[in-house]
Amino acid sequence: MTTPQSSDDPRKGVRRTVWRSVAALLGMFAFAFALVPLYDVFCEVTGLNGKTNNSAQAVMHDGVDETRLVTVQFITRSGSGLNWGLDVETRQLRVHPGQPTEVSFTFDNHGDGESWGRAVPSVSPSKASLHLRKISCFCFQEQRLGAGERREIPLVFQLSRDLPDDVNTVTLVYTLYPVEDRDAPQQASAQSLEGEQS
Amino acid sequence: MAPKVPPQPTLEQSTTAAAGHGHAHEAPPKGLMRWLLTTNHKEIGTLYLIFSLTMFFVGGIFAMVVRAELFQPGLQLVQPEFFNQMTTMHGLIMVFAAVMPAFTGLANWMIPLQIGAPDMALPRLNNFSFWLLPVAFTLLLSTLFMPGGAPNFGWTFYAPLSTTYGPPSTTFFILSLHIAGISSILGAINIIATILNMRAPGMRMMDMPLFVWTWLITAFLLIAVMPVLAGVITMMLMDINFGTSFFDAAGGGDPVLFQHLFWFFGHPEVYIMILPAFGIVSAIIPTFARKRLFGYASMVYATAAIAILSFLVWAHHMFVVGLPLVAELFFMYCTMLIAVPTGVKVFNWITTLFRGSISFEPPMLFALAFVVLFTIGGFSGLMLAIAPADFQYHDTYFVVAHFHYVLVPGAVFAIMAGVYYWLPKWTGHYPNERLAQWHFWLSVIGVNLTFFPMHFSGLAGMPRRIPDYALQFADFNLVASLGAFMFGASQLLFVAVVVLCVRGGRKAPGRAWEHAEDLEWSVPSPAPLHTFDTPPKFERSSH
Numbered sequence: 001m002t003t004p005q006s007s008d009d010p011r012k013g014v015r016r017t018v019w020r021s022v023a024a025l026l027g028m029f030a031f032a033f034a035l036v037p038l039y040d041v042f043c044e045v046t047g048l049n050g051k052t053n054n055s056a057q058a059v060m061h062d063g064v065d066e067t068r069l070v071t072v073q074f075i076t077r078s079g080s081g082l083n084w085g086l087d088v089e090t091r092q093l094r095v096h097p098g099q100p101t102e103v104s105f106t107f108d109n110h111g112d113g114e115s116w117g118r119a120v121p122s123v124s125p126s127k128a129s130l131h132l133r134k135i136s137c138f139c140f141q142e143q144r145l146g147a148g149e150r151r152e153i154p155l156v157f158q159l160s161r162d163l164p165d166d167v168n169t170v171t172l173v174y175t176l177y178p179v180e181d182r183d184a185p186q187q188a189s190a191q192s193l194e195g196e197q198s
Numbered sequence: 199m200a201p202k203v204p205p206q207p208t209l210e211q212s213t214t215a216a217a218g219h220g221h222a223h224e225a226p227p228k229g230l231m232r233w234l235l236t237t238n239h240k241e242i243g244t245l246y247l248i249f250s251l252t253m254f255f256v257g258g259i260f261a262m263v264v265r266a267e268l269f270q271p272g273l274q275l276v277q278p279e280f281f282n283q284m285t286t287m288h289g290l291i292m293v294f295a296a297v298m299p300a301f302t303g304l305a306n307w308m309i310p311l312q313i314g315a316p317d318m319a320l321p322r323l324n325n326f327s328f329w330l331l332p333v334a335f336t337l338l339l340s341t342l343f344m345p346g347g348a349p350n351f352g353w354t355f356y357a358p359l360s361t362t363y364g365p366p367s368t369t370f371f372i373l374s375l376h377i378a379g380i381s382s383i384l385g386a387i388n389i390i391a392t393i394l395n396m397r398a399p400g401m402r403m404m405d406m407p408l409f410v411w412t413w414l415i416t417a418f419l420l421i422a423v424m425p426v427l428a429g430v431i432t433m434m435l436m437d438i439n440f441g442t443s444f445f446d447a448a449g450g451g452d453p454v455l456f457q458h459l460f461w462f463f464g465h466p467e468v469y470i471m472i473l474p475a476f477g478i479v480s481a482i483i484p485t486f487a488r489k490r491l492f493g494y495a496s497m498v499y500a501t502a503a504i505a506i507l508s509f510l511v512w513a514h515h516m517f518v519v520g521l522p523l524v525a526e527l528f529f530m531y532c533t534m535l536i537a538v539p540t541g542v543k544v545f546n547w548i549t550t551l552f553r554g555s556i557s558f559e560p561p562m563l564f565a566l567a568f569v570v571l572f573t574i575g576g577f578s579g580l581m582l583a584i585a586p587a588d589f590q591y592h593d594t595y596f597v598v599a600h601f602h603y604v605l606v607p608g609a610v611f612a613i614m615a616g617v618y619y620w621l622p623k624w625t626g627h628y629p630n631e632r633l634a635q636w637h638f639w640l641s642v643i644g645v646n647l648t649f650f651p652m653h654f655s656g657l658a659g660m661p662r663r664i665p666d667y668a669l670q671f672a673d674f675n676l677v678a679s680l681g682a683f684m685f686g687a688s689q690l691l692f693v694a695v696v697v698l699c700v701r702g703g704r705k706a707p708g709r710a711w712e713h714a715e716d717l718e719w720s721v722p723s724p725a726p727l728h729t730f731d732t733p734p735k736f737e738r739s740s741h
Contacts, residue, residue, distance in 0.1 A: 013395035014319045021387045025425050032429025032459060036444060039455050048522060051452075080362075120447055126522060177448030 047130035050123040055140060057133045064098040065161050071169040072159070074103065076119075082178035083111035084145065086119060100135060100158045105174070107138075107153065109145035116179035118142045124171045131163040132170060142179045234329070237321035238727060239306045242328050244624075246303025247617070249331055250296050251693070254610075256339070257291035258686050260284045265648075265682040267665055268675045281665035282350035283342065289353025290371075293471065294378045295335045297605065300613045301474040302327075302385045305413050308620060309389060311718035311725065312407045314398025314734040319391035327384035334377035341367035341374075352663060354464065357445035357456040361437045368438060372431045379424045386420035389413055398717065400736040404495065407716045411498050412477030415505045419466045419473075422509075427463040430456065454519050461512035469508045472572075472604060473501055475612030476543055479565045481716065482619050483547050486562035487554025488713040493546040500539035500546075507536050517588045526585040533583035537576065544573055559711070560634035564615030567607055567642050575603030578653065593663075596656025602649045606685075607642070614641075614692065621696070622710035626724035627703030633695045640688035647681025 043051055072093045076086040085108035095101050109115065121139045123129035134140075135156040145151060159170065227235055236242060263284045267275050276284070306324065310317055318324045341348040346365035349355065360368055393414045397406070406414075433444040433456075443449025445456040476497075484491040491497065513521060513529040521529075547569050556562070578600040582588050591597060621629050651674040656662075660671045667675065709719040717736070721729045 010319075010395045014391045017391040017394050018320070018387055021390055021421055024421050025383060028422055028425035029429055032426040033433075035459060035462075036433075036455065039452070039458065043452075046522075048525075050520070118448065124520070126520065175447070179448070 047123075047128075048126050050126040050129050052121050052123055052129050052132055052134060052139075056136055059100050059135050059158060060098065060133065060160060062098060062161060064096045066096055068097055069094045070097060070159055070163065070167065072101075072157075073169060073171045075171060075173040076105070077173065077175045080178075082115065082117050082176055084109050084115075084117050084176050086174060086176050095159060097159045097163050098161045100156060102154050102156045104152050104154050105138060107143060107145055107149075107151045109147060109149045112147045114144065114146045116142050116144050117176050118179050119174040119176055122173045122175070124173070125167060127164060128159075128167050128170045131160045131167075132172070133158045133160055139174065235325070237317070237325050239310050239318045239321065239324065240624075240725060240727060242318075242321075242324050243303045243305075243307030245328050246299050246306055246331075249328075250300035250303055250613075251696075253291055253295035253299070253335060255689070257288050257296055258689065260288035260291065261682065262686050264288060265679040268667070269679040270676070271667055271669055271672050273666055276665070278665045279347060279350060282352075282663065283348040285663055286349045286352055286355075287338075287342070290338065290349070290375075291335065292605070293353060293467075294375070295331065295338075297471050297609050297613070298382060299331055301413075301416070301471070301609075302382070302389075304409075304474065304478070304613070304616050304620075305385075305389055307624065308616075308718060309392060309410055309413060310396070311623075311721065311729060312410050312716050313393065313396065313401060314717050314730050314736060315392060315396035316728065316730045316733075318388050319396055320388045323384055324388050327381045327388065330377050330381035330384075334374045334381065337370055337377070338374035341365075341370050344370070354460060355434070356460070357434060357437065357453055358447075361434055361445055364438070369435065372435045372438075375431050376428060379428050382420050383424045386417035386424075389417045390421070393417075398730070398733045398736040400738070404498070405736065405738055407477070408480035408491070408494070408497055408501075409474065409477035412473040412480075412501050415501050416470050416473045419470050419505055419508065423463040423466040423470075426459060427467075430459045430463065433459075454516075457516050457519060458512070461515045462509075464515065465512040466505070466508040468601075468604070469504055471609045473504065475568065475572075475609050476501060478612045478616040478619070479547065479568050480543075482561045482565040482615055483550050483569075485619075485711050485714045486559060486565075487551050487556050489550055489554045491546070492549040492552075493542070496542055497546055500542040503539040504536060507532060507539070511536065514583055514585075514588070517585045518592050530583055530585045534580060537580055540576055544569060544576075559618075560629060560631070560638055561615045561619035561711075563635070563638045563642075564611045564618065567638070568611045568615060571607030571611070571642075571645070572604055575600055575605075575608055578603060591656065593661055594656040595652040595660045595662055598662050599649050599652035599656055602652070606649065607645050611641075611645075617696070619711070620718070621699050622706030623718055623721075623723050623725055625700050625703075626706055627699050628706050628710070629695045629699040630703060633691055633698070637688055637691040637695060640691065641685060644681050644685030644688055648678050648685055649681075651675075651677045651681075 042048065072095055074088045074091055074093075076088055078084055078086060085106075087106045087108070089104045089106075093101065093103065105119075107117075118141075119139045121137070123132055135158060137155050137157070138153040143151075143153075157172075163170075226232055233241065233245060236245075261284075263276060264281065267273070267281055267284075306318065309315075338348075344365075344367040346367055348367060349360070349365065349371045351360040351364055355364075355371075393406070393410055403411075433442070436442040437444050437446055437451075443451040445451050445453050447453060480491055480497060510532045511529055513525060514533045517526060517529075558566075578596065582591055582597065582600055618629055618634060621627070655671045655674040655678075658671065658674075660667055660674075706723045708722045710723055711719075717734060718725070720734060
């Protein structure tokens with residue numbers, strides 16, 4: 001590349017350059033889309049964006065660290081386009097790492113029709129998200145509430161004992177989002193599972 | 199150094215070039231068709247420059263609307279919804295339709311002349327990439343007349359503001375950006391192919407003028423990041439129209455992902471808009487200081503270093519989204535690292551000026567203003583790079599002041615310097631000295647009146663993208679608006695100078711400036727339509 005054009009036909013060189021550039025272009029376009037799953041994997045491994053595990057985890061039985069108390073805060077938000085309320089029995093708890101804890105959340109459909117919704121969790125600080133184990137959570141499934149229906153669903157969680165020492169407060173935010181009407185029977189089974197847990 | 203030009207099969211090359219590029223010497227079409235069908239790099243360069251100047255005024259009018267509304271606190275002239283459309287369209291037009299095409303136009307005109315090539319490597323593609331632009335930006339401007347109005351979410355079009363909450367015209371915006379992106383990409387391929395394959399016999403890479411070097415690196419940046427932009431807006435398109443959830447938290451997507459992808463494109467993009475400016479200034483300062491450019495090789499390496507680092511700093515635009523501490527530190531230090539190669543460049547220019555025999559023709563005035571004012575923009579960039587300080591500055595007028603300092607007296611002044619520098623080559627006449635001086639001084643005063651007070655209002659906490667503001671910012675905004683009107687009006691002088699220069703003026707010889715060295719000064723002024731049909735003998739002079 002640092003030599004001046006060699007004696008061969010410059011048109012051949014142009015063609016080569018163009019093909020290489022096009023290959024680089026396509027590669028970068030694919031790379032942009034590849035970043036979407038890569039980003040998810042990266043966040044899952046590092047827990048960077050405060051996303052928690054999307055499925056239930058088993059209780060860890062390695063004892064409770066009685067020497068340490070961590071504040072766990074709950075924030076609930078009703079998202080746009082869904083006339084639901086989400087409330088929690090207590091806004092703040094003090095728990096020992098390793099101790100499984102149950103908190104009850106209340107879903108309220110203020111609307112006058114049946115609708116589907118989903119509570120999406122987010123944890124702050126994000127480095128705590130890998131240490132917050134959810135044994136049971138309404139956030140794993142979409143919910144269906146009839147008109148004016150009110151339902152209490154518990155969240156069972158545990159902070160693992162290896163929670164970094166500098167984390168004294170963990171905030172768990174649930175935001176409600178609407179789910180467009182979907183195949184009802186398929187959701188019903190998820191619903192009944194949820195029913196058993198509550 | 200004795201010029202040692204190896205004997206080259208020049209005859210063969212020139213015939214292949216002539217045959218291959220189909221110079222239709224017979225009867226070129228007349229009138230409109232001539233411009234529609236031209237494959238000549240000079241004519242296409244001219245088209246790019248005229249298009250860019252037109253869009254500079256369109257985007258400028260949007261800016262004047264913004265500044266007029268901000269002249270006083272309270273809502274006077276426009277509704278907040280329209281104000282948001284104005285800020286968005288101003289940004290989009292200035293970035294994609296004014297600054298980028300201006301550099302591509304200069305590249306079209308000057309790169310073949312500077313490397314001794316008869317034309318661009320792919321002349322018909324060149325024509326296509328230009329004519330995509332009017333299509334793209336007619337489409338974008340037409341959104342102003344659509345129900346729901348034009349895009350109003352800022353030029354950064356963050357999702358979900360631009361997806362869930364965007365106006366219906368967002369899909370048109372995406373299409374227009376796709377077309378503009380394709381145009382940039384094709385232009386970049388053409389420039390790379392030209393530079394790598396069509397240099398005059400004997401011209402090595404390290405003999406190329408810096409404008410050519412900086413454009414080569416810019417073209418690589420374009421090829422690397424424009425596809426990412428295309429990917430992002432395609433994802434937006436699918437989120438809006440096809441029910442996917444790339445950036446929609448409700449469906450399992452992540453709005454922060456949008457910001458990562460956007461700035462992975464966006465940060466190299468800001469260097470795309472400044473590297474060719476470095477090249478222009480590196481041509482002008484040695485000419486009017488009548489000295490060789492100090493540190494040619496270090497300029498090349500510094501440009502390459504800036505380009506590489508530009509891929510490692512994107513998240514400094516996102517310090518407040520909740521990055522972990524390690525990431526904040528990484529992006530903060532990488533960003534500060536860019537100050538090193540940039541400093542190398544600034545010091546090289548200053549050293550070139552040192553003990554030079556300087557004269558102050560209009561191109562030199564703009565180039566000198568570039569060095570000073572761009573450096574101010576660089577310093578405010580360093581302040582913004584400090585992550586903890588950025589928490590305070592983020593989304594305030596301080597940011598607006600910063601990027602306008604690097605883009606207006608940075609990129610735009612460099613383009614104007616380049617235009618004044620090469621106008622004698624293009625038209626055969628020198629630009630009117632007196633008018634050009636007026637243009638310069640009014641511009642430089644206007645720019646500083648406009649953007650300097652924004653540092654203060656920003657540090658005092660005035661948020662950007664608002665149509666109304668707290669009373670304590672009234673004085674700063676008054677000054678900024680007056681400066682903006684002054685700057686805007688003085689650009690009419692620029693048009694006057696260019697028009698007068700095309701129509702007549704003092705005749706310029708081939709080597710229009712006393713110490714100008716590069717190959718373009720070896721052809722007559724005005725440059726004939728076809729130059730270097732036979733490759734010139736390149737004489738290695740100085741670097």
